[in-house]
Amino acid sequence: MNLLKINHLQKVFNENQPNQVEALKDISLNVEKGDFIAIMGESGAGKSTLLNIIATLEKATSGQIVLNGTDLMTLKEKKRAQFRREHLGFIFQQFNLLDTLTNKDNIFLPLVLSKVKYSEMEKRITPIAQQLGITKLLDRYPYEISGGQKQRIAVARALITNPELILADEPTGALDSSNSERLLRLFQTINQNGQTIMMVTHSALAASYSKKVIFIKDGIVFHELNHGQNSENQFLSQISQAALAIQEGDYNDLH
């Protein structure tokens, strides 16, 4: 089932000004329900802009973007915040947990914004906390736990609203390799349970955990790789080669 449909998406910053920048030229892609997609590209390729547009934090200049039947191009400014908290889950590189709240309250935050009852919140957190192994951390504060633990709290915060799509922006960027691996395995498990995930990353290793990798360069979708029946190591080397080829401009190998 199709979840996200993007057609000829274009994003121009500072339009009609001397310093006009075309961040996205022409992006088209489809995300099916249950996908785990990694978006790769160099700095400035436009991947963060794409993520921000899907997250309704920015508006595209032209094109079509529909998430589960909602046209994000016409979504009113006032409805955007509500849309975000009801349909999307976010995981950030710097975790973005509130130091003033306990970990538990951090996880509750999107539900509180949606005015969910306290008893309902309690009901939802228990299975998620067990799955992520964070039950013991709930009453502590974010500044009292490690980076890997913080990111798991952030995952719980993203999951608790049962979002249609989880958007992760460099989720392993601030983690060491063992914590990164643990997080990515967690993503795989969540994905196997039916959760759709879109992840922006620099790291070929991180991307190799996904089902599909999309390469963006100069504002267009440059290349796609499917995990398919490949082993993880094979997939990783495919990704690395493709990334290198794109970086060096040696495109012929790819097609």
Next chain:
Amino acid sequence: MTYIKLATDGIWKNKKYYFPYIIATSILFASNYILFSILQNQSIKNSMFGSQLQGLIKLTLCLLISISVIFMIYVDHILSKSETRELGLYNILGFTNQNLKVVITIRLIANYLISAVIGLILGINFNRFSFMTLQRMLNIKEFKYSSVTGATQITLIMFFVIFLLLLFIRFSQLKKVNPLDLWKAASNQEKAIKAPVFSGILGVIILGSGYYLAVTTQPTMMAIAKFMMAVFLVVFGTYLVFSSFSILLLKLLQKNKHFYYQSRHLISVSGMLHRMKSNGISLASICLLCSAIVVALIGSVSMEVGKERIVKLWCPSDITLTTSRPLTPNQKEIITECSKTYHVQAHVAHQAEMTTPIWGNLKGSQFEQGNIQSAKYQLTFVSLADYNKAQHTNIKLNKNEALFYCPDLKAKPTALNIGGQHLKLQSIKSFNLFANYDHSIVQSAFIIVNNIDNFQKLTKEPFIYLTFLNTKGTTRENLRFASILQTKLGLSNTEYTSKYLTETQLIPIFGSFLFLGVIISIILLIITTMMIYYKQIAEGLEDRQNFQTMQQIGLSQRETSQTIHSQILMVFGFPILGAIINACFAFPAIRSILKLLSIYNFTMVLAVSSGVIVSMIVFYLLIYLLTTRIYRQIINQRIY
């Protein structure tokens, strides 16, 4: 050169913090300068009330200097916090502590020089203005304005010392941290705090006893000392209550799951709880500053408004003679002669024989004689004959019947037991002989009886004879006549009261009270504004990341501003509420002190107080609205 560039660039980049700070410091500089130059003015020093006025100014200066020091340390702390990241960066890039010290020193010197120059310009310009205001208020023409170089030097040196102190504080902070800490200091990693139940209870007890003292203060000689004690307790109690009780309250709110888990409350309650330790103290300071402004204004404005009443009370006629014998024909001759010489038509309006005042307190209908320390009333007995003559009436009284006059006593007694005698009292509405001729600090009450001989025994003092003289003529003629007549009659100051002379003495005293009260209030207002401003900035910086995270997760712009408003309203509601409560409890004490100065008029003091409080609230709301905008701007500034 690099240092100077780094230092000045930093100031320029942080101009949002530096600009108001420099303005506030300049104003403090100017105010100190003005007070110093008034203090050193020779013509004031040599004037009739020079030493009293100087004493008052010295007191104000002490207050002002301590405010300056506290305020500058507070703001500099916030400034240095906003700069930690920058300095940390320089440190990582290879600046040694020594290099950083140079940058900090240049910054502080720049601050000092800029505020001193602006302060001096402001000071010199406003010095003349405030001098003229003072002169007009005091109604003394002999004051001469002169620019004083001594004041410039003292103020410059004083602020230099304060800046040295700031430098010392900054250096000692620099010593404690390593570069990594410098990086982290900007992120807020305060430990969650436990509710300090004990100090909360202690605070309530101290505050309560302060309030109790204030409310029970009686208009006796002890009033001022008692009020000072109450002020001390309230200051201490306010700090304790704000820093502990607010945590208790927030913890309670947090425990109430239904309340706590609402988008508005979750953010504001947790945020406030998070920084309550430092927050409590600054909120208490804002509360006390507001209370001080209100009290200072109520006091000085009431005195100014009540001034004429005091003169009237102390000097019921143009010239009042209080002698131990009736006027002799010789004295009457002198008055007539003197009035001719000075072209002042003087005539005797009333004459009466009275007992000397009897000190004591009224308990029901029982009058308990007491001493001057504890007395609230002084009773004076007048004979019915003198009363009828003065009022042009023909009232007759039975034995044990008496007329009673005390305009500021609300519940008039109907009976009186004094010295074993029982009197049935009938209150009267007007009394031409009414006077507080001995300038007593307690309320005067008059009792008119057939025969005052019996009551004279209570005081064991001889009778006194009051003569009310009314005069016509210009103020100038009257002044000359009044002072010459006193010499010619050979009467002491206690026996001789001239309205014109009293006015020229009282107006300067009351004028300087008002002048200093207004100056103090203006300075406190500026400080309060600045404190709120910096608090908003500091909190905006702290909260920015939180709000932006929440916006990413799904807090709309509208919900953001609603949250901000409810949060700030809660935070800033506390101090003004506290200040109003403080003012309400201070009201009885202020009234008692004003009574000592013969201001008994309840409605007037109440009107002045309400006016002051309402204007304070309006002003506070204005500051709140203005600074909330700055807070919102900071929140919506993108960090990346």
